[in-house]
Amino acid sequence: MKCVVCRESAVIDVRRANSNFCSDHFLRFCQEQMSRAIREFDMLSPTDRVLVAVSGGKDSLAVWDLLQRSGYEADGLYVGLGIDGYSDTSGVYARAFAESRGLKLIEIDLPTDYGYDIPTGARAARRAPCSACGTSKRHLFDKAALEGSYDVLVTGHNLDDEAAVLFGNVLRWQTEYLARQMPVLQARVGFPKKVKPLIRLSERDTAAYCILQSIDYMVEECPMSAGNKHLGYKEALNSIELASPGTKSDFYSGFLRKASALFRAEYLEKSAAGRDSPSVEDLTYCERCSAPSTASLCAFCRLVDKAGGSARVGEGRIASGLEDNAAQSVRITTRAERLASSTTREVEAGQ
Numbered sequence: 424m425k426c427v428v429c430r431e432s433a434v435i436d437v438r439r440a441n442s443n444f445c446s447d448h449f450l451r452f453c454q455e456q457m458s459r460a461i462r463e464f465d466m467l468s469p470t471d472r473v474l475v476a477v478s479g480g481k482d483s484l485a486v487w488d489l490l491q492r493s494g495y496e497a498d499g500l501y502v503g504l505g506i507d508g509y510s511d512t513s514g515v516y517a518r519a520f521a522e523s524r525g526l527k528l529i530e531i532d533l534p535t536d537y538g539y540d541i542p543t544g545a546r547a548a549r550r551a552p553c554s555a556c557g558t559s560k561r562h563l564f565d566k567a568a569l570e571g572s573y574d575v576l577v578t579g580h581n582l583d584d585e586a587a588v589l590f591g592n593v594l595r596w597q598t599e600y601l602a603r604q605m606p607v608l609q610a611r612v613g614f615p616k617k618v619k620p621l622i623r624l625s626e627r628d629t630a631a632y633c634i635l636q637s638i639d640y641m642v643e644e645c646p647m648s649a650g651n652k653h654l655g656y657k658e659a660l661n662s663i664e665l666a667s668p669g670t671k672s673d674f675y676s677g678f679l680r681k682a683s684a685l686f687r688a689e690y691l692e693k694s695a696a697g698r699d700s701p702s703v704e705d706l707t708y709c710e711r712c713s714a715p716s717t718a719s720l721c722a723f724c725r726l727v728d729k730a731g732g733s734a735r736v737g738e739g740r741i742a743s744g745l746e747d748n749a750a751q752s753v754r755i756t757t758r759a760e761r762l763a764s765s766t767t768r769e770v771e772a773g774q
C-alpha cells in the first residue's frame with residue numbers, strides 16, 4: 424500500500440477518498456479537510472479568539488491540536504459531568520493535553536460548581552441522561568464563551584456525528600431540525616457563534632490523527648450513552664459505508680449543498696406566517712441567569728433545581744454578554760431568527 428502523494432509506504436487508507444496516505448500526508452490531509460470546512464462555511468477568521476469544548480476524546484483533542492497548529496488562538500473548556508469512572512478520566516486527558524502544550528483550559532465541574540451530577544440530575548428530573556447532559560453542556564458552553572468574550576465556540580462534532588443526526592432527522596422527516604442542522608450557528612443575543620470544523624473528517628480519521636500525533640485520548644465511550652439512538656444510526660451508516668465507500672460523506676455534504684437551503688426557506692416562510700412556536704413574544708430571559716428562555720427559569724436552572732443543586736459560581740454573569748449584545752437585539756426582529764437561536768430546538772435537533 425503506497426501513499427498517493429509521495430509513493431512511500433502508506434499507514435492508512437481513506438476509502439471514501441480512494442486514497443492511501445503515509446503519516447505525513449495523512450496529517451496534512453486532516454489539516455486540509457479542516458481548513459476547507461472553515462473556508463467553505465466561513466467558520467473562523469484568523470484573528471478570532473476561539474474556545475474549544477474539549478471532552479478528552481479524540482475529536483475535540485484533534486480539533487484543538489489542528490486549530491492551534493493552524494495558528495488560531497484557541498483556549499479549551501472542559502465540563503466535568505460527575506459520571507463515575509468516566510468524567511474523572513476524561514478530565515485527565517484534557518488537562519494532560521493542555522499542559523503538554525502550555526494551553527489554557529477553563530474547567531467547570533457540575534458537582535462542585537452546581538451541586539449535582541448527570542446521573543442523579545437526570546434521575547431527579549426524570550430525563551434521559553444524554554438529555555440532561557446536553558442541556559447542561561450547552562448552557563455552560565454558551566456561558567463560558569460569552570463570559571470569556573470569545574468570538575467562537577468550537578466543538579469536535581465529526582462527519583459520523585453529523586451524518587447520524589441527519590439520518591435520524593430524515594427518517595422522521597423532522598423538517599424544522601433539518602432547517603437548523605448547519606455546521607455554523609451565528610452569534611445571537613445570549614448565544615455565541617458555534618462551529619464544527621471537523622465535518623469533513625470521520626471518527627476513524629480523528630482517532631488515526633491522534634495516534635499519529637501521539638495525543639492520548641479517552642477511548643471509552645460515555646457509559647450513559649448505551650442505547651442512544653444515534654449510536655444505532657451510526658452503525659447503520661457504517662454498514663452502508665462499508666459496502667459503498669463515500670456514501671456517508673455524499674449523504675451529508677449533498678444535504679448541505681443541495682437540500683439544506685430548501686428546508687431553511689420553508690421553515691423561515693412557515694415561521695414568518697406564524698405557524699410555528701414558540702413565538703418571539705414568548706422568548707424572554709431567565710430571571711436567575713439571564714440566558715434566553717421561553718419560561719421564567721431557563722431549562723438549565725430548572726434542571727439544577729430539580730436535581731437539588733445550586734449555582735455556586737456567579738450565575739447572572741451571562742447578563743454582561745447580554746448587555747454587550749443589547750445593540751444587536753434590534754436586528755433580531757423576526758420570529759424565524761429567534762427560533763433559529765432557540766436552545767431547546769438545538770437539543771431536539773441533536774446538536
Ligand code: AMP
Nearest residue numbers: 476477478482483500501502578579580
Ligand atoms: P458528544 O456530544 O459527546 O458527541 O460531544 C460532542 C462535542 O461536544 C465534543 O467533540 C466536544 O467538543 C464537546 N464536549 C462533549 N463533552 C464535553 C465535556 N464534558 N466538556 C467539554 N466539551 C465537551
Ligand code: FES
Nearest residue numbers: 552553556645647
Ligand atoms: Fe453526556 Fe454521556 S457524555 S450523558
Ligand code: ZN
Nearest residue numbers: 426429445448
Ligand atoms: Zn506520503
Ligand code: ZN
Nearest residue numbers: 709712721724
Ligand atoms: Zn437560567
